Amino acid sequence: MKKTGKPYKDYKTEDFLTDESFISWVQKNTSTTDWAGMLDKYPHLVPFSEEAKNMISGLKFEQRSYDESRIEDLKKRIRFKTEEFSAKERKGKVFSLSKRTAGAARNKSKKQYWLVASMIATFIVVGSLLTDFFAEKDKLEAPSDFVVRKTDKGQKLTVFLSDGTKVMLNSNSEITFEEKFNNTLRMVHLTGEAFFEVAKDTSRPFLVDANGTVTQALGTSFNIDQKGKEVQVSLVTGKVSVAQKEFNYNEILDPGEQLIIDTEEGLSAEKRNFDRNEVLAWTIGVLFFKHEESREIFEKLESWYGVEIQVEKSPETMAGWSYSGSFHNESLENVLKSIGMVKKFHFRLEGTTVIIF
Amino acid sequence: MSILRLSYRKEKDSRIWSDMKRGSKEAFDRVFNEHMAYLLNYGRSFTGDLDLLEDCAQELFCRIWVRRDTLKDTDNIRFYLMAAFRKELFKALKKEQKKNFWRSWILPSSLPGFEVSLETAMVEEETRLRDLNRLKGGFAQLSPRQKEIIYLKYYNQLSFDEISEVMQLDKKAVYNALSKAMLSLRKNISSTSS
Numbered sequence: 001m002k003k004t005g006k007p008y009k010d011y012k013t014e015d016f017l018t019d020e021s022f023i024s025w026v027q028k029n030t031s032t033t034d035w036a037g038m039l040d041k042y043p044h045l046v047p048f049s050e051e052a053k054n055m056i057s058g059l060k061f062e063q064r065s066y067d068e069s070r071i072e073d074l075k076k077r078i079r080f081k082t083e084e085f086s087a088k089e090r091k092g093k094v095f096s097l098s099k100r101t102a103g104a105a106r107n108k109s110k111k112q113y114w115l116v117a118s119m120i121a122t123f124i125v126v127g128s129l130l131t132d133f134f135a136e137k138d139k140l141e142a143p144s145d146f147v148v149r150k151t152d153k154g155q156k157l158t159v160f161l162s163d164g165t166k167v168m169l170n171s172n173s174e175i176t177f178e179e180k181f182n183n184t185l186r187m188v189h190l191t192g193e194a195f196f197e198v199a200k201d202t203s204r205p206f207l208v209d210a211n212g213t214v215t216q217a218l219g220t221s222f223n224i225d226q227k228g229k230e231v232q233v234s235l236v237t238g239k240v241s242v243a244q245k246e247f248n249y250n251e252i253l254d255p256g257e258q259l260i261i262d263t264e265e266g267l268s269a270e271k272r273n274f275d276r277n278e279v280l281a282w283t284i285g286v287l288f289f290k291h292e293e294s295r296e297i298f299e300k301l302e303s304w305y306g307v308e309i310q311v312e313k314s315p316e317t318m319a320g321w322s323y324s325g326s327f328h329n330e331s332l333e334n335v336l337k338s339i340g341m342v343k344k345f346h347f348r349l350e351g352t353t354v355i356i357f
Numbered sequence: 358m359s360i361l362r363l364s365y366r367k368e369k370d371s372r373i374w375s376d377m378k379r380g381s382k383e384a385f386d387r388v389f390n391e392h393m394a395y396l397l398n399y400g401r402s403f404t405g406d407l408d409l410l411e412d413c414a415q416e417l418f419c420r421i422w423v424r425r426d427t428l429k430d431t432d433n434i435r436f437y438l439m440a441a442f443r444k445e446l447f448k449a450l451k452k453e454q455k456k457n458f459w460r461s462w463i464l465p466s467s468l469p470g471f472e473v474s475l476e477t478a479m480v481e482e483e484t485r486l487r488d489l490n491r492l493k494g495g496f497a498q499l500s501p502r503q504k505e506i507i508y509l510k511y512y513n514q515l516s517f518d519e520i521s522e523v524m525q526l527d528k529k530a531v532y533n534a535l536s537k538a539m540l541s542l543r544k545n546i547s548s549t550s551s
Contacts, residue, residue: 013543017539023514055492055546060476061473061475062473062474066398074393074411074414075389075393078415078419079386
């Protein structure tokens, strides 16, 4: 904004300082006025413009650093809330009510119209008082709403949710849920692998979101294994529906069926039967391999025992074999000894590092 | 070049915003990833209560998502969010104040004020260092309102129109307050130097 009528040639420092176009020229080098040309034309203004420039560039504000992890937590909470809302939207619960009242009101006669109008007015007044009251309450409860449970490599954890659902969390995994579930939905976010035994509650569906793949259940037990963009859902009992929101994909599983969804490049989904002993082995402390390549085996061992594995043997001799076997509560050394005997490698332990040679 | 960059920013903002309005979760994530830290830092100048700040931010973003299809268009997301966040925050701070009615009855309290300071200068050249220190001193003496206007104008690079909308002030009042503030800053530098 330019002071009304003041010509540039009469500009003083404070005029430059408050001229929007000048500020933008100093800060962003963009302006609607040709300031360089103007200063060439009126060189007597240069000291003023220089002073203004110096002041503007001196106005740097102290940055109070905001705790990154707090911001991350906040983002998680917002993601969670909006997911929950989107899930309700898909169920059609949110808007159906208002549509129905609008349709009903149209059919009333004039007399009835006034009656309805006054009723609605009362309803709105009372309703807004109530929603205000509940909004207030909701807000006060908000900070303690969410719980995050996490396991490191080599750790496992069993968590009980407020509805009685039991969740076993495999190593290197994370689960986020509401401390006390609300009345419409039971929603859980998962990264990594977990086995769910869902408490029966037909009024509130149980949803697990694993990187965009949402599994919905009423009262069932199932295993979810999420690695990056690949999510594996294996149903043990009951019934679940699995949805991939991005691709608008939906599939229903029966007991014994497993669905593998991969969104790495487009959507690929495969349904097949699974071996219960294989998928659920981890929940009873059994390390299970079925025709697995060296890379997969070492990744599993790293996560299971919380170690880092370095392979010093030439890649050619390590590639091209696969191994099957299972170990029940066995030490890392025994496991490596058994596999190494068959697949011809040696190993040594250095702290939490394993070297294969 | 820079005019191009500016129009690019505007184009990008309006595209992201309209994608979000159409229900793109990715665009929504982008909005809060890009602006959250800014908003919280802005809010921090009004209150040290981080829980309250984060509640307000959560409230704001959830509402944006829930009402996404009724939001008006914008080509400056930062400005849009700052205006909405400030409103949300003031509402919450007033509520907070009501809750602490008895305390505020005994201890005089006012509406939330804006508190920031300029960064401590780190330059070699002596006269420049002296000027910057005087600028910092002068800035500390300004009113909260003047500080906020300067912060929005010179740091967030909002226009006078946008500032008057964010602060709910008449555009003329914004301009006058800024003009007075800059005059007093200038005096502070030159009077002590002569």
